[in-house]
Amino acid sequence: MRTYALYLVRRFAQFILVVFIGINIAYLITHLTPVDPVEQAISSVTMFGQSSPEMVEVMRKTLRELYGLEGSAWEQYVSFWRRMATGDFGPSLSAFPTPVSTLIWQALPWTLGLLVSSTLIAWIVGNFLGGLAGYYRKNSLLKALGILAMSLQPIPYYIVAFILLVVFGFLWPVLPISGGAEMNIDRQGFAFAASIVKHSILPALSLVLVGLGAWFIGMRSLVSNIVTEDYVTYAELGGVDRRRILFSYVMRNALSPQLTGLALSLGAIFNGAIITEFVFGYPGMGTLLVRAVNAGDYSLVLGITSVSIIAVASAILVIDIIYPLLDPRVARS
């Protein structure tokens, strides 16, 4: 037990270090970008409207003061970590003075709802079917599924998304192709929930179709290896029920690497699904991130990136912590 506690402490220290280094790299990259939020803001004003030269000079100076961009690079860095220590990402520069955290909290539920559900569906269905295909290798239906999964796997995501868009949005227009819910709907009650589900069908389906193949193929090859192990052959010769062999002896053992993959996928969803959100006009972190990058809003970019770094690192930490509890072989090693 003492060994496990030491392992936990060491692992937690690693987590802190990874988060610190990750956020620092993100800080450095966002501050090295040539896109200047003040210039982007001025461009948005002068692009169409009045642009007297005197006006631009005054505007530049006042915006720098307002956004807190005055001061040396070191002062800004220290001020950033001081804020981060209290969980404050500061104000967004493209939506000033709205706090970055408000914008993230507005977008996060949509991203979590869509990506957690589609990732879990793809993981469960892909692993289940992949496990069956690896065990019942002569079954024609499962073989056909394998071919289908392998055919879908290399198709670029945006092609799959676009095909769904054309089929269900134009040729047979039965599903909405834009937004997270119907416009002007009362945002309380069953109708709103039903509308969210309806609007998420196409984006979720596109993610499941593309994500499912990888889990299917991975699980099938893992199971194909495990079924040749002696203990499986012994169990079969011993007359153990085949379903029990499949689920308790084979798939359970094959599940460990897939669980790690799932944790990483779930951690990574905090970045949002940029192409999905763009193609289906779905609200979420991806759209927010792209808009922040284009506006040179490095407060917002840093906020989103930091959340993502913490989420991925936490997912790996959790997996590392529970692994020894799930798999006795890891605990022994």
Add this chain to the structure above:
Amino acid sequence: MRIMQVLAFFASAWLVAQSALAQGISNLPREETIIIENPQGTITNPPWFNIWMVARGGNSTGLQQLGMDTLWYIDPDAGIDGVWDNSLAADKPQYNADFTEMTVKLRDGIFWSDGVEFTADDVVFTVQTQMKNPSMIWGPVFLASVDTVTAPDKRTVVFKLKRPNSRFHATFTVRWNAAWIMPKHVFEKVEDPTKFDFNPPVTIGPYKLHSFDPNGKWYIWEKREDWQRTSLARHGEPGPKYAAYIDPGPPDKRVILQLNHQLDIIHDTSPEGVFTLVKQSPTSQGWFKGFPYAHPDPTLPAVLFNHQVKPFDNPDVRWALALLIDIKAVSMASYRGAATISAIGVPPTGLYGKYYFDPMEDWLKNFEIDTGKSKYKPYDPTVGQQIAEMLRPSMGEQIPTDPKEIAKAIGRGWWKPNPEAATQLLERAGFTKQGDQWLKPDGTPFSITLLVEGDQRPVMTRAGTMIVQQWRQFGIAAKTQAYPSDFFPRVESGDFETAIGWSVETWGGHPDLSFFLDSWHSEFLKPRGERQPPRNRQRWTHPELDKIIEEIRTIDFDDPKVQELGQEYIKLAVREMPIIPLMSYNVFTMMDTTYWTGYPSADDPYTNPVPNWANTKYMFVRLKAAKAQ
């Protein structure tokens, strides 16, 4: 198995039943609602309606089109009742003799959406509040120009200016937007107007906010019950009861939504998207009945040279590069032929045919370049006609046959490609040719980097790629470089050699060119590395140009001499070729007549249909519900 069949049946039935509602608006009658694309897309800060602050929330969400108002509007096309409209003002601006004072008379009977009367105090408050808070959009302009602003009575505002300024009224005159009037009774109660979100907005336009998406995807506006108490009422009652401004997503989706009659006005899409709509949707219409369908905005995409980088400071080099461009190929590559070309330094849009293109045609035909070895007349007046003939085999009847229509839709003449004259001009500039490669006077290869916006503006990027190809064929090591996010800041800081962009934007309906030209005066020129204020992005200065600008400053906005001086600028720009004008900025706005009719068009150009322009408020009074007819 049977259970599965029953479930499948109900699922199919549900999907079919939902098909008509796949993209609907809940709780609003579709036949009373117009759905319009908001080109700003998803708004990052949806509840922010304080339009007087820089880059905080959305403005073309319907807010500036339907909720705001100001003193005057100039239409980029013919206008609903002439080009000039006194909106909140009762009359045109009245200046004193030396343009140091401007008096404005205001309309009677205009009310804010909360029932408070609009008065001169609102105008005074708008100016004074922004002067006190220079981080507000028009604060710096007012600080630079206004000495005092007073309201001697409820309907009169007097501006005393810090120095003579015959164009001060332009700050309150809508082209795309202008200084909007603030409701004093709302903002005076606010401690810090720069941090006030103005949610829900109190409007002075004919609509009020109905609802909006907390995620910034849509905004719905509802016609005010007292719409008669707004300035637009002089032109009639707005047709739609509701207007939804939405983010429909990428261009292909906009086309799909309009094919399904779920998006009445597409702000802009790809040329290919328009061709699809023309073929598949009999209810969709563009600005032109036939080719090129698009609305030519009063903006002039061009090859911008950085005059602070050698050898682009040399007019011989600039002219040589212009004579290597085949505009027909550029038109095909960029807009698939659906461009409206321009050889001169103003866009071929609005009433500019009448003001500038027609009067200057003979001068252009006779214009000569002297290369030192020979003289050439570079202007080919038949280029527009040639593009029309190129398109006719594939586009058939959609291509106009009347030369006047061709001139309006596709353009007039352009510079005839002339590699021989280009060679002579480059040689005169000290360039030499070694094998297939041109060398600069210092013996190094003549290379050009052309900045483009990449995916951010694909049409212009394709134009740039074609131009670079043509320069390469002549032996110049040219290449494009794409900067989708920071194109304009990079150009404005002078960090470029050449770029595809624009520095010419005009009123469209009015011949005065000071909207862009005033900022081209040498007094505003910055050294390379420092940011050049818009719009002299090419950093070109010329003593003759300064004289023209200074003379424009001393005459009235409506003085007939404005047009004469405009023509002087154009002649100078042809001789010097500071930028290579290409075409107007064509916007592929497509309008669906399933639910609404009466949209503006080239045949009835009463306003600009491009829906993010504030002038589109005039469209609302001409829109009629299709089912009611």
